[in-house]
Amino acid sequence: MNEVRELPNEAPRPANELEELERAWKLPTGFRLITAVNNQVIGILYIGIAFLFFLLAGVLGVIMRTQLAVPENDLVSQDLFNQIFTVHGTTMMFLFAVPAMEALGVLLLPQMLAARDLPFPRLSAFAIWAYIVGGLVFFSTIFYDLAPKGGWFMYPPLTLKEYSPGDNADFWLLGIGFIEISAIAGAIEIIVGVLRTRPPGMSLTRMPIFAWAMLIFAAMIMIAFPAVILATMLLEIERSFGWPFFTADKGGDPLLWQHLFWFFGHPEVYIIFLPAAGLVSMIVPAMARRPLVGYRLIVVALIGTGFFSFGLWVHHMFTTGIPALSLGFFSAASMAVAIPSGIQVFSWIATIASSKERFRITTPSLFVLGFLFIFTVGGVTGVMVALVPLDFQVHDTYFVVAHFHYVLIGGMVFPLFATFYYWIPMVSRKMLSERLGRWVFWLMFIGFNVTFFPMHITGLIGMPRRVWTYPDGLGWNTLNMVSTVGSYILAAGVALFVIDLFLRFRPTMENNAGDPWRAGTLEWLPTGAYSARSIPFVTSREPLWDNPNLGTEVEEGRHFLPGAPTGERETIVTSPVDAKPQYIIRMPGPGWAHLVAAVFMAAAFLLLTVKLVTIALICAVISIAACIVWGWQLDHGPGKGEVDIGAGIKLPTYMAGPRSHAWWAMAVLILVASSLYIAYVFSYLYLWVVSPEVWAPHGSPDLPGFGWPLGTALLLIAGTGSMVLVRRMLPAPGGREPAIPPMLALAAGCLLAAFLAEVWGHWMTGLRPAQNSYGAMVYMASVLNFQVVFACVVLAGFAIARYLTGKLDAERRVGYENAALLYYYAAGQMLLGLVLVHGFPRLAG
Amino acid sequence: MTKLDDMRRPDRGNMLAVLLFITAGPLLWGLHLTIVYMAHTAVCALAASPGAATAILAIVTVALAVLLMLILLDQQRFARLLKVSQEIAERGSYDRIAFFLTLLSLAGILWSGLAVTILSSCAPGR
Numbered sequence: 001m002n003e004v005r006e007l008p009n010e011a012p013r014p015a016n017e018l019e020e021l022e023r024a025w026k027l028p029t030g031f032r033l034i035t036a037v038n039n040q041v042i043g044i045l046y047i048g049i050a051f052l053f054f055l056l057a058g059v060l061g062v063i064m065r066t067q068l069a070v071p072e073n074d075l076v077s078q079d080l081f082n083q084i085f086t087v088h089g090t091t092m093m094f095l096f097a098v099p100a101m102e103a104l105g106v107l108l109l110p111q112m113l114a115a116r117d118l119p120f121p122r123l124s125a126f127a128i129w130a131y132i133v134g135g136l137v138f139f140s141t142i143f144y145d146l147a148p149k150g151g152w153f154m155y156p157p158l159t160l161k162e163y164s165p166g167d168n169a170d171f172w173l174l175g176i177g178f179i180e181i182s183a184i185a186g187a188i189e190i191i192v193g194v195l196r197t198r199p200p201g202m203s204l205t206r207m208p209i210f211a212w213a214m215l216i217f218a219a220m221i222m223i224a225f226p227a228v229i230l231a232t233m234l235l236e237i238e239r240s241f242g243w244p245f246f247t248a249d250k251g252g253d254p255l256l257w258q259h260l261f262w263f264f265g266h267p268e269v270y271i272i273f274l275p276a277a278g279l280v281s282m283i284v285p286a287m288a289r290r291p292l293v294g295y296r297l298i299v300v301a302l303i304g305t306g307f308f309s310f311g312l313w314v315h316h317m318f319t320t321g322i323p324a325l326s327l328g329f330f331s332a333a334s335m336a337v338a339i340p341s342g343i344q345v346f347s348w349i350a351t352i353a354s355s356k357e358r359f360r361i362t363t364p365s366l367f368v369l370g371f372l373f374i375f376t377v378g379g380v381t382g383v384m385v386a387l388v389p390l391d392f393q394v395h396d397t398y399f400v401v402a403h404f405h406y407v408l409i410g411g412m413v414f415p416l417f418a419t420f421y422y423w424i425p426m427v428s429r430k431m432l433s434e435r436l437g438r439w440v441f442w443l444m445f446i447g448f449n450v451t452f453f454p455m456h457i458t459g460l461i462g463m464p465r466r467v468w469t470y471p472d473g474l475g476w477n478t479l480n481m482v483s484t485v486g487s488y489i490l491a492a493g494v495a496l497f498v499i500d501l502f503l504r505f506r507p508t509m510e511n512n513a514g515d516p517w518r519a520g521t522l523e524w525l526p527t528g529a530y531s532a533r534s535i536p537f538v539t540s541r542e543p544l545w546d547n548p549n550l551g552t553e554v555e556e557g558r559h560f561l562p563g564a565p566t567g568e569r570e571t572i573v574t575s576p577v578d579a580k581p582q583y584i585i586r587m588p589g590p591g592w593a594h595l596v597a598a599v600f601m602a603a604a605f606l607l608l609t610v611k612l613v614t615i616a617l618i619c620a621v622i623s624i625a626a627c628i629v630w631g632w633q634l635d636h637g638p639g640k641g642e643v644d645i646g647a648g649i650k651l652p653t654y655m656a657g658p659r660s661h662a663w664w665a666m667a668v669l670i671l672v673a674s675s676l677y678i679a680y681v682f683s684y685l686y687l688w689v690v691s692p693e694v695w696a697p698h699g700s701p702d703l704p705g706f707g708w709p710l711g712t713a714l715l716l717i718a719g720t721g722s723m724v725l726v727r728r729m730l731p732a733p734g735g736r737e738p739a740i741p742p743m744l745a746l747a748a749g750c751l752l753a754a755f756l757a758e759v760w761g762h763w764m765t766g767l768r769p770a771q772n773s774y775g776a777m778v779y780m781a782s783v784l785n786f787q788v789v790f791a792c793v794v795l796a797g798f799a800i801a802r803y804l805t806g807k808l809d810a811e812r813r814v815g816y817e818n819a820a821l822l823y824y825y826a827a828g829q830m831l832l833g834l835v836l837v838h839g840f841p842r843l844a845g
Numbered sequence: 846m847t848k849l850d851d852m853r854r855p856d857r858g859n860m861l862a863v864l865l866f867i868t869a870g871p872l873l874w875g876l877h878l879t880i881v882y883m884a885h886t887a888v889c890a891l892a893a894s895p896g897a898a899t900a901i902l903a904i905v906t907v908a909l910a911v912l913l914m915l916i917l918l919d920q921q922r923f924a925r926l927l928k929v930s931q932e933i934a935e936r937g938s939y940d941r942i943a944f945f946l947t948l949l950s951l952a953g954i955l956w957s958g959l960a961v962t963i964l965s966s967c968a969p970g971r
Contacts, residue, residue: 006849195860200852204863205938296938300945307871308953311878323889324968325898328960329882336953539848577858578934580851647849689890 005547007558008200008537008646017563018533024564025116025530027509028590035590037121038529040509043107044427046128049135050100054413055494056139057091060084062491065451069484071472081468082149086172087142089152093268094176095135097412098221101275102127102186104419105214109190111426111523112208114532114554115197116571118189119661121587122594122630127185129598130178137606138175141168148172151466153261154235156246156254161239170239170609177232178605180225187218187225188668192661194218195576199522200560201538202579205299208521208541209292212299213278216306220271222668223310226676228264230683231257234780243769243776245683251691251699251773255320256683262313263679269407270309274302276415277344280368283422284348286519287365288355291542294347301347304340308333318391327388334386341379348372362517363437367418370445374410378403381456399459405452417444417497425513426523429506436500443493450486454479520545526555534559534646535572538579565643566653568636572645573661583655584643586636593630597623628798634662635802637812654812662814663821670825673788677829680784681836687773688844694772696841701765708761709838712754716827719750723823730810740808741800747823748796754830755789758782758837781833788826795819857930863939866929870913870947877909877954889967898966906958913951920944 028035036042064084067075076084106124110117118124141147148168150159159169194215198207234245235257244250246257285292292298311333318327349372352359359365381403385391394400417440425431458479463470470476515524520542525532536559540546553559560581561572569587574580600623607616638654645651657663693699722743731737759782769779795818802808802815865872881902888898916923920940933939 006847008849201848203858203934205935205942296941297945299942300949303868303942303946304871304949307868307875307950310875311953314882321969323885323966325902325960325964325966326882326885328964329878329885329957332957332960333878333953336956339949339952537849537852575856575858576860577863578856580854580856582856647852649853689887692891 006647007553008560008649009534009558009562013557013562017557020567021530021533021562021564022528024567024569024589025528027529032590035592035595037117037125037588037590037594038509039106039110039117039121039124039531040427040529042121042125042128043103044507046103046106046131047100049128049132050096050103053091053095053135053139054100055498057088057096058491058494060088060091060142062487064088065484065487067469068480070481071470071474071477073469076468078468079149080145082466083142083145083147083168085466086149086151086154087139087147090148090172090176091135091139092408093152093272094179095131095139097272097408098183098268099131099135099179100416101214101217101272101412102183102190104275104279105190105217106186107427108423108523109193109211109214110197110531111525111527112211112521113194113197113202114199114522114525114535114538115193116531116535116569117587118193119197119571119573119585119587120189120192120665121569121589122591123185124189126594126598126630127182127189129595130182130185130602133599133602134175134178134182134605137602138171138179141171146171153265154257155261156235156238156257157248159235159239160246167610170236171606173232173236173239174605174609177229177236178602180229180232183221184225184672187221188665188672190214190218191222191668192664196573196661196664197571197585198574198579199535199538200572200574200579200581202574204577205296206538206541206579209281209295209298209302210275210278212302213274213281216302217271217275217278220267220274220306220309222672223675224264224267224271226672227260227679230676230679231260231264233783234260234683237780237783238776241770243779244773245687245776245780247773250771251687251694252776253687253690253773255317256686256690258317258320259313259686260679260683262316263310266313266316267309269404269411270305272408273411274305276371276412277302279415279419279422280348280371281344282519282521283364283368283418284351285542286422286517287360287362287368288351289360289518290351290354290356291520291545292347293350293354294343295541297343298347301340301343304343305337308337308340312337315386315391318388319395324388331386331388335383338379338383345372345376345379362421363432363434363441364418364422364517366438366441366445367414367421370441371410371414371418374406374414374445374448376410378406378408378410382407394459396465397459398455398463398465401465402452402455402459405448405455409448409452414444417441420497420501422517423523424505425516427507427509428504428513429508429511430504431513431516432500432504436496440493440497440500443489443496445493447486447488447490447493451483451490452486454482454486458483515544525551530564532559533557534562536560537647559646560649561645565645566640570653572651573655581645581649581651582659583651584645584653585655585661586640586653588633591630591633593626593633597626597630600626624794628794631798635807635812635814637807656811656813656817660814660817663817666818666821670821673825673829677784677832680780681832684777684781684836684840687777688840691773692844694774695845696767696774697845700772700774701767703838703841704761704765706838708757709834712757712761713831713834715750715754715757716830719747719754720824720827722747722750723820726816727813727820730808730813730816733809733811735809740803744796744800744803744819748793751789751792751823751826751830755782755785758785758830758834778837781837785826785830785833788822788829792819792823792826795822856933858933859928859930862927862929863933866924866927867939867943867946869916869923869943870950873909873913874950874953877905878957880905881957885966893967895966895968899961902958902961902966906954906961910951910954910958913947913954917944917947917951920947 244252246252314330315334534557600619604616604619640653642650799819884901
């Protein structure tokens with residue numbers, strides 16, 4: 001006997017409910033479309049721009065292959081070739097691979113979680129516009145001889161001012177640094193979205209694997225990206241002001257850059273691969289018409305890979321003179337990461353092998369099979385280069401170029417094309433052509449292998465990477481010619497895909513092509529601009545397979561939140577583990593503020609690159625003002641009371657404190673800031689190990705007396721106390737407490753004074769940042785402190801303004817909580833800095 | 846009680862506890878790598894004492910491996926220690942995920958630690 005299914009809303013829905021929902025989620029029209037924040041609109045824009053960068057960087061790749069087709073070729077000059085390979089690698093890694101995966105997160109996650117949108121739609125839109133403006137300007141530098149030339153990893157000393165004069169390297173440092181901020185904004189959105197906007201009943205262990213993959217992807221971004229942000233800050237500061245972090249004769253060390261860069265750079269490979277693996281884990285069961293074999297083991301593999309990937313960075317530095325035993329640790333970890341990767345591969349093969357009927361061979365499945373082959377080859381050569389003696393032989397040769405293209409194109413580009421063919425019916429009126437798709441696949445698969453397989457041999461017989469040309473008679477000619485021919489075949493496959501896209505891709509939110517694959521997950525529910533009409537109650541991992549009527553029930557409004565009870569955009573926030581409904585989040589709709597903030601922030605960074613400091617500062621002020629306007633509109637207050645979402649559950653429409661999504665976002669941001677600071681602490685200690693002779697008290701002026709750090713610490717404690725007191729003094733709604741503004745101002749003042757005291761104390765000793773690496777590191781702590789102090793001062797001012805306008809009280813207190821959370825973190829960071837900067841040299845000296 | 850009724854009850858899952866329970870193994874693996882790498886680098890660079898470096902690495906490896914084995918042997922006790930509720934949905938799945946991650950981490954620690962028995966400390970890598 002069939003179990004009687006209980007539905008959250010059994011009664012017929014009111015007549016005007018759907019119209020109200022449509023009105024709340026209506027898209028802006030005409031030129032105002034650029035202010036849209038719906039995840040489907042900005043998700044498509046995001047993936048479209050990322051794909052554009054893939055095409056542009058691909059063209060650069062083909063130019064490089066053409067230059068290398070024959071020996072002693074002079075199609076492009078040596079200098080331009082250096083710019084081309086730098087921009088090719090940088091664009092593929094920073095402007096295509098990571099953004100494409102974030103774009104898929106923005107586009108697919110709300111659909112898979114049946115949320116109306118991600119929790120911070122304007123933050124997503126901000127990240128996307130910042131990326132578009134910053135990315136396009138960065139790429140365009142190749143057209144006017146301003147592109148960087150130091151390779152995508154920009155190693156000093158080559159990239160120091162002495163060896164790379166001009167602004168080329170600065171475009172990389174400021175442009176990429178800025179784009180990473182955009183990636184972090186996207187990661188915050190994804191973490192809070194996955195943990196807090198799942199549909200009721202979708203516990204962590206019922207989440208689609210793609211959601212797990214994106215959660216780990218975003219967590220990895222939070223830990224990895226700050227390391228390279230710090231590295232870009234250090235190098236840019238050294239280039240601009242001469243603080244010698246990387247200059248060996250002043251106690252710096254170029255290897256510090258490599259440590260910081262690869263602590264980001266190796267996880268970056270998995271940051272790109274894990275979401276792609278998540279996509280494959282969604283496509284394979286649909287084509288096999290059965291649940292994924294080993295769901296829990298795949299979760300183990302994703303988490304394990306995420307962790308292990310942070311223990312591999314030194315395998316990029318095996319030849320730099322690190323002690324043999326340290327090499328052994330990283331070699332072991334590099335081999336061990338093959339285990340979780342292998343678990344995933346075997347799970348997919350097992351799912352394919354145990355298909356309900358024959359595994360369906362469609363264009364998406366062809367790309368998945370191609371991925372399995374190519375990625376496995378890349379994985380095997382990965383284990384080879386994890387072996388130190390072999391790495392010594394093939395380091396900086398074309399063998400490595402072959403290896404990482406097998407991993408990256410196999411591990412990310414092929415799954416991405418599978419994704420295009422698989423999910424385009426969700427957002428387009430028409431599917432892409434299956435017939436053309438097979439042509440695209442075979443051209444790309446053959447082209448890829450013809451291009452990159454010979455490079456293994458080219459590398460083994462000695463051809464180094466990044467050479468502009470090569471002499472005749474070394475035995476490299478035929479292999480290079482074959483690789484070049486292959487690159488044209490690969491390019492033809494991609495071109496055919498673009499043609500198919502133009503012919504068939506017709507974006508829509510209401511009249512999509514439906515679910516041609518009969519898949520089991522929620523993104524295939526009928527949708528509109530509001531996503532699903534009602535938010536389904538989920539009881540399994542493949543809800544559409546377990547309840548074939550789910551689509552109809554959702555469409556009829558039988559599940560949770562079938563309308564827009566507050567009259568605004570909203571979705572359900574659920575608990576992070578079991579996904580039980582907690583409150584309704586009211587989300588902002590279209591607006592200009594985030595757009596203005598993004599464009600002017602990008603302008604500020606780019607103008608700094610060309611040293612137009614005054615205009616850059618004006619742009620920064622405009623951007624901050626736009627952020628304040630944006631933030632002002634977010635805290636709606638508890639005025640709408642509770643709403644009934646179905647099943648007799650009434651939820652509040654406002655939430656403050658540790659349950660609120662704003663609190664979670666701030667907590668995640670603080671984790672990012674702490675990652676940045678930990679990278680700084682590592683750098684400080686690293687440079688001390690390398691050059692203890694320049695450290696105080698022997699190699700630099702003596703430290704300030706104990707009174708300075710003590711006074712600074714007291715200021716921090718006083719400010720924190722003031723912040724805590726404000727929480728206790730917040731009045732009930734409608735009440736007044738005149739002491740709140742001065743108390744907040746006092747807290748901000750204490751923080752600012754503590755920052756200034758720390759700088760002034762060192763300045764008085766005669767220590768200067770350009771003196772040696774010790775001085776540079778001491779003042780760098782204050783640079784990092786300045787960032788959080790500035791943010792705290794702005795947020796404290798914001799809270800004061802909220803209070804003065806009657807928008808801050810004991811109930812409506814998100815504005816205060818955000819300021820307080822960051823303040824506590826800032827005080828903690830500065831106290832830790834005092835211990836390190838004032839305590840460590842005394843201890844070690 | 847129906848599944849829908851369960852949605853009306855408060856969530857007993859503590860996110861931080863569940864997160865720590867699942868990732869305890871990988872976190873200890875990370876701690877192992879951090880300690881052995883930093884200790885080895887610092888001792889070799891500053892004291893040039895291969896004996897001390899080897900001893901530190903061996904002690905850290907054995908201590909963390911034993912800790913992970915204890916977690917594997919009495920996983921439920923570890924869960925109670927972290928206050929992971931028995932009432933969260935599909936609790937068994939979390940147990941299995943945590944078990945295999947701990948096992949994977951133990952393998953990682955022993956695999957890395959093995960290097961101490963093969964290579965001499967502080968010898969230059971090239």
